Amino acid sequence: MSFRSFDELRQAILGLPAGNDEAARAAAARQNTLTKPQGSLGRLEEVAIWLARWQGRAKPQLDRMKIVVFAGSHGVTAQGVSAFPAEVTAQMVANFAAGGAAINQLAKVAGAELEVIPLQVEQPTGDFTQEAAMSEAEFLSAVATGYDAVSSDLDLVSLGEMGIGNTTTAAALATALFGGGADKWVGRGTGVDDAGLKRKATAIEAGLTRHRDILNDPLRVAAALGGRELAAMLGAALAARKHGVPLLLDGFVTSAAVAPLFKLNADALAHAVAGHVSAEAGHRGLLEALKLQPLLNLGMRLGEGSGAAVAINVLHAAVACHNGMASFAEAGVSDNSA
Ligand SMILES: Cc1cc2ncn([C@H]3O[C@H](COP(=O)(O)O)[C@@H](O)[C@H]3O)c2cc1C
Numbered sequence: 001m002s003f004r005s006f007d008e009l010r011q012a013i014l015g016l017p018a019g020n021d022e023a024a025r026a027a028a029a030r031q032n033t034l035t036k037p038q039g040s041l042g043r044l045e046e047v048a049i050w051l052a053r054w055q056g057r058a059k060p061q062l063d064r065m066k067i068v069v070f071a072g073s074h075g076v077t078a079q080g081v082s083a084f085p086a087e088v089t090a091q092m093v094a095n096f097a098a099g100g101a102a103i104n105q106l107a108k109v110a111g112a113e114l115e116v117i118p119l120q121v122e123q124p125t126g127d128f129t130q131e132a133a134m135s136e137a138e139f140l141s142a143v144a145t146g147y148d149a150v151s152s153d154l155d156l157v158s159l160g161e162m163g164i165g166n167t168t169t170a171a172a173l174a175t176a177l178f179g180g181g182a183d184k185w186v187g188r189g190t191g192v193d194d195a196g197l198k199r200k201a202t203a204i205e206a207g208l209t210r211h212r213d214i215l216n217d218p219l220r221v222a223a224a225l226g227g228r229e230l231a232a233m234l235g236a237a238l239a240a241r242k243h244g245v246p247l248l249l250d251g252f253v254t255s256a257a258v259a260p261l262f263k264l265n266a267d268a269l270a271h272a273v274a275g276h277v278s279a280e281a282g283h284r285g286l287l288e289a290l291k292l293q294p295l296l297n298l299g300m301r302l303g304e305g306s307g308a309a310v311a312i313n314v315l316h317a318a319v320a321c322h323n324g325m326a327s328f329a330e331a332g333v334s335d336n337s338a
Pocket residue numbers: 081082083084088092161162163164165166167168188189190191192302303304
């Protein structure tokens with residue numbers, strides 16, 4: 001896929017296919033015949049119906065799942081916003097390839113393929129306190145890379161990221177898109193102290209001042225204040241929607257990455273479920289702004305797609321019950337209709 005301009009991408013975001021109502025209705029009807037009190041499997045029932053809607057089949061499956069981890073480097077690390085040095089991003093890409101990261105283990109447990117896509121990690125984006133992080137062309141190229149990572153034959157795509165400094169980038173996007181000031185959205189990321197937290201908020205306020213002319217345009221915001229891996233996640237989320245692939249979000253950074261889609265089209269994340277709420281300070285508020293309810297709350301704050309990967313196990317549980325349970329009639333169990 002290639003997008004030639006912000007306008008062309010914006011048009012693509014405005015014209016999105018709906019889910020399959022018939023499959024969702026059939027799945028919901030099936031849930032009500034299974035040998036359990038109606039609704040007793042709680043959100044497991046909801047996610048089975050959600051998978052049915054976006055896969056377009058009454059009995060969803062999780063045979064072909066991909067976790068895509070995008071990696072990018074951030075110029076704003078020059079402002080002292082992370083507890084770790086910027087070179088960790090490339091080092092972790094090597095660790096992913098060697099199988100040594102948390103997400104390698106969690107992808108295996110979830111039964112999902114893991115793909116890591118580095119986006120010019122040797123070349124940081126511009127420092128948004130000084131200049132735009134990316135030009136229009138750079139941004140659109142990263143969006144296209146993410147778009148192309150999602151194929152229509154997948155049963156689920158799950159997003160993750162690696163990029164030292166990107167909780168600052170994500171908080172900058174959240175501040176620009178949803179307001180409330182930087183303090184509302186900054187968190188400790190990899191573990192910055194109070195002075196580091198202050199540097200994060202100061203950098204974001206400087207970025208918002210510098211780029212004040214474009215703050216009403218969500219795609220220009222994503223280019224000026226975002227990062228390549230965030231842009232790629234936006235593209236992947238859009239492709240998932242276009243291809244009818246259910247989308248699982250991870251933490252604060254993945255949520256911020258797809259927030260511009262929501263700002264442009266409030267229905268654009270209807271195919272998405274939040275895998276978890278991370279311990280990063282702004283995540284709960286961001287999920288509320290995006291009208292998403294997390295599946296899990298495990299105090300995780302890693303990124304890499306790790307929380308979403310754990311949530312895939314919940315989806316397996318939901319699908320196993322939905323597809324495998326007997327109906328009252330099949331099992332000869334008395335229902336409550338008498
Ligand atoms: C060894 C290591 C592995 C990671 N895996 C994900 N992150 C997470 O931490 C970074 C964001 O936090 P901040 O904005 O504070 O830099 C991202 O790379 C994110 O994915 C990691 C961070 C480190 C240090």
